[in-house]
Amino acid sequence: MARTAWVGGNWKCNGTTESIKTLGEVFNGTSFDKKKLNVVIFPTAIHYSTARQALNEQYELGSQNVSKTKNGAFTGEVSAEMLKNMNVPWTLVGHSERRTLYHETDADTAVKTKIALEHGIEVCLCIGETLEEREAEKTNEVCSRQIDACVEAISDWNKVVIAYEPVWAIGTGKVASQQQAQDAHEAIRAHIAKKVSQEVADKVRIVYGGSVSDANCEGLIQMKDIDGFLVGGASLKPAFVDIIKAVKAARA
Numbered sequence: 001m002a003r004t005a006w007v008g009g010n011w012k013c014n015g016t017t018e019s020i021k022t023l024g025e026v027f028n029g030t031s032f033d034k035k036k037l038n039v040v041i042f043p044t045a046i047h048y049s050t051a052r053q054a055l056n057e058q059y060e061l062g063s064q065n066v067s068k069t070k071n072g073a074f075t076g077e078v079s080a081e082m083l084k085n086m087n088v089p090w091t092l093v094g095h096s097e098r099r100t101l102y103h104e105t106d107a108d109t110a111v112k113t114k115i116a117l118e119h120g121i122e123v124c125l126c127i128g129e130t131l132e133e134r135e136a137e138k139t140n141e142v143c144s145r146q147i148d149a150c151v152e153a154i155s156d157w158n159k160v161v162i163a164y165e166p167v168w169a170i171g172t173g174k175v176a177s178q179q180q181a182q183d184a185h186e187a188i189r190a191h192i193a194k195k196v197s198q199e200v201a202d203k204v205r206i207v208y209g210g211s212v213s214d215a216n217c218e219g220l221i222q223m224k225d226i227d228g229f230l231v232g233g234a235s236l237k238p239a240f241v242d243i244i245k246a247v248k249a250a251r252a
């Protein structure tokens with residue numbers, strides 16, 4: 001089954017009005033067919049409108065986080081209602097930096113996934129094991145647990161992209177090998193087939209994240225269960241367009 005490729009650019013807590021304008025000029029210089037490839041940029045909430053103005057309509061935008069609570073007395077939060085009201089089509093949920101630095105639990109990711117989907121916001125659900133868990137051969141167990149936590153919350157699998165991001169590969173320059181990434185993606189797809197259905201497993205997009213760069217993306221995108229990437233550091237550089245081009249070429 002042909003799945004539409006997906007590439008996300010997670011800008012994390014970075015950016016200035018000037019740097020976003022400059023990146024926009026570079027990103028806008030490449031073109032791709034949105035029917036074959038979706039590219040979603042995740043700026044900080046405060047930079048959202050700056051990014052929207054800088055990037056042309058090929059690019060979708062998303063939030064790096066969504067509150068698990070509604071509007072109200074929740075200082076510092078951005079609710080799903082607000083994302084919907086501002087026409088923000090995507091959100092990340094469960095990024096490892098949220099899980100580790102801000103102590104978000106599997107239960108939190110489930111609530112956030114549910115509330116985002118209920119408001120019509122598509123979700124990029126991030127999962128992945130730590131180095132310790134990989135060394136203990138618990139990669140598949142951890143990914144399955146993180147997915148299982150959200151299965152009940154997912155009302156529409158067409159609106160969900162799974163980002164497999166081994167924690168040891170995020171921001172470290174240590175990318176997973178093509179085989180390590182393929183093995184994990186295949187296991188995630190098999191788990192979804194068992195827990196949800198073969199139909200959903202066949203169509204859900206599973207993208208790889210963790211030190212993806214213009215130098216390693218061509219090999220990774222050849223793997224049969226890898227449908228694209230969630231890119232951190234390299235999405236803040238002009239070379240992000242080379243990643244877009246590599247995915248576009250692989251899906252031509």
Ligand code: PEP
Pocket residue numbers: 010012165169170171172173209210211212230231232233234
């Ligand atoms: C990420 O932030 O999701 C990520 C994968 O970061 P990096 O590409 O920098 O490893």
